[in-house]
Amino acid sequence: MGIITVGAVRERAPGERRVALVPEAVTRLRQAGIDVLVEAGAGAGAWFADADYAAAGAAVVTAEELYERADAVLCVGLPDAETSVALRSGQALIGLLAPLGHPDRVDEWAERGITAVSLDLLPRTLSRAQSMDALTSQASVAGYKAVLVAADSYDRFLPMLTTAAGTSKPAAVLVLGAGVAGLQAIATARRLGAVVSAYDVRPASRGEVESLGARFLDLSAVTSGAGTGGYARELTEQEQRAQQEALDAHIARSDIVITTAQVPGRKPPLLVTAQALERMGPGSVVVDMAASDLGGNVELSKPDKTAVLYSGVTVIGAGNLPSAMATAASTAYARNIGALLTHLVRDGALVIDPDDEIQAGVVVTHGGEIVNQALAAVLVGSDGTLEGVS
Structure with a gap:
């Protein structure tokens, strides 16, 4: 032998x-x-x-x-x-x-x-x-790290804290995509005490999101995006527009947004537009886990770059978070x-x-x-x- x-x-x-x-x-x-x-x-x-x-x-x-x-x-x-x-x-x-x-x-x-x-x-x-x-193991690391990166740039507390100096409200975290990375991000944000919402085009992901104590967003204008093999299918142009319009309002109300959507070998779908960023409050943080040379989920994100835009929205292009851990x-x-x-x-x-x-x-x-x-x-x-x- x-x-x-x-x-x-x-x-x-x-x-x-x-x-x-x-x-x-x-x-x-x-x-x-x-x-x-x-x-x-x-x-x-x-x-x-x-x-x-x-x-x-x-x-x-x-x-x-x-x-x-x-x-x-x-x-x-x-x-x-x-x-x-x-x-x-x-x-x-x-x-x-x-x-x-x-x-x-x-x-x-x-x-x-x-x-x-x-x-x-x-x-x-x-x-x-x-x-x-390996995709699952690395995505799990990335989802965990994404929340820590966001928390580090967020100038407030994530949990609700009551002290002699008063009470701080918990951060509102929105996770877009409820695959392995998204679910790990949800779980980590919840452990840190944030109020978490999440969205995925696959209806089957609702149970997983809710089991982690997060709220699953219902976007009535968007039909099911379930595909084969447990993945999401690619939405039509009309469905993407409806999804974007419905998401924008939720993004504007969020303190932290973490995006996780990637498509093998292709440009990631755009989920957070410049208009949505402009509507977010000062001090908000957006972490784009799909940021790459092909583009990202966030319109103005750049891979491995951090930028403060508009009235103080921090956009972090974090396409290789496993390397950071x-x-x-x-x-x-x-x-x-x-x-x-x-x-x-x-x-x-x-x-x-x-x-x-x-x-x-x-x-x-x-x-x-x-x-x-x-x-x-x-x-x-x-x-x-x-x-x-x-």
Whole structure:
């Protein structure tokens, strides 16, 4: 029986502090008969030292040695083009590769004979895939952090407080999107004592919202936006206008608004317009978790930027919140990637089985071909509006 070698690389994207493996995960992989390499300094952004990896049984190596020796290269986000050149034919690349937004890279992987495995394509409806669901684990971290970011910029208390100096009313928090990120944001805001409302186009999300003690907004002008697989469908232009008009009034009355809507590989839906921002009160805070180079849920948000607009509304573009909690996010992600590896590895080798439901979802390219049957259809048109991938 052979022994497969995997290697966790250092993330090179600006501002990215996460790492694909943490020392705890190295120990488990070694126990499963998998050799582990870690690029020197890979865990520094998440406060994991090279010595911690070595103590767990990993070999700490240079990037060049890692690419030379590893059968599978593990990453968090899509490696840049320069880094990807180091990949060789027959090698596997495993991470959140976002193939929906990078079809040119998919073609490149196929042409170069690279086996690309993308966790963001995991079939989330399969119960046996839950331990591998990196989108869920990272969205949960992001939803929690979004509330803390908002609270830090909000110049008042979130809970109702009664002191000798008087009573402060609780903050009114509105969460748009009730998927994993939205539900975690709701729960966190409630723990901090805020009065929370939430909206999602999927009627089925009402029960989840209310179970957390939040009020579910009824927008009578908007019909059901339920789609397939637990996602929301994309609303028509007329439905989007009706939704926006109904939402604007609720946004204006909110002290904090957190938006979570993302659509894989496509521009996020606009939920908070400039007109809505202008109607908000001084000191209000808006956190756009979908802010990216493609746009965001908030009309004037910019990725990784904070701006104070109009009469004092703070707009925060927070598209990569898991990186802001790199230790927790990396620990969760490493467990996801470890679970996937133990599913893929058989008798010391990476075994690609197109008939396996999980692999049919996550394996993008293999053997010089694009093998993901659903990828082309999703690239042409994905469903999802008010929740998308989070």
